[in-house]
Amino acid sequence: METQKKHCKTLNCTLTKRVIELHGRGYTEDFRDTPDKRFICIQSSEQFKTSELIICLVDLGFDKLSNSFKYIHTIETADGSKGLMITNAIYSVNSPLSNQFC
Known part of the structure; x- marks a missing residue:
């Protein structure tokens, strides 16, 4: 059990659990923005x-590998695809994204 806890900490359990939960809700694709x-x-x-x-901001977690916070956004397309985008920053109303808080 102790080995499991140590392993979980190394693999960023909070972020991993949230991503797995969202995959279970149908957000299975991965997205990134382009220049x-x-x-x-x-x-x-x-x-x-x-x-x-x-695009909805849904969670925040600390990434122990990069020693920084990561923001999890869900993305739904007009054709019904659903996925995730994990970023270093929140896309605000003033950004090019039409951000919603879900």
Whole structure:
């Protein structure tokens, strides 16, 4: 049991548990933003404009590997795809993203 706890701490349990929970709710794709203010689905390589997405900030966790906080956003596309984007910063109302707090 002690080995399990130690292993869990190394693997960022808080972030991992939240991502697993969100995967269970259907957020299975991975997204990242691009320099030209678009978003790309890592699995399909499909690109989206911000206007085609609903982006919600859902959680914050501390990443022990990078020694920094990470923000978990859910993303839903107009065609029904659902996924996650984990970032170093919150996208605020003044950013290019249409952020919603969910």
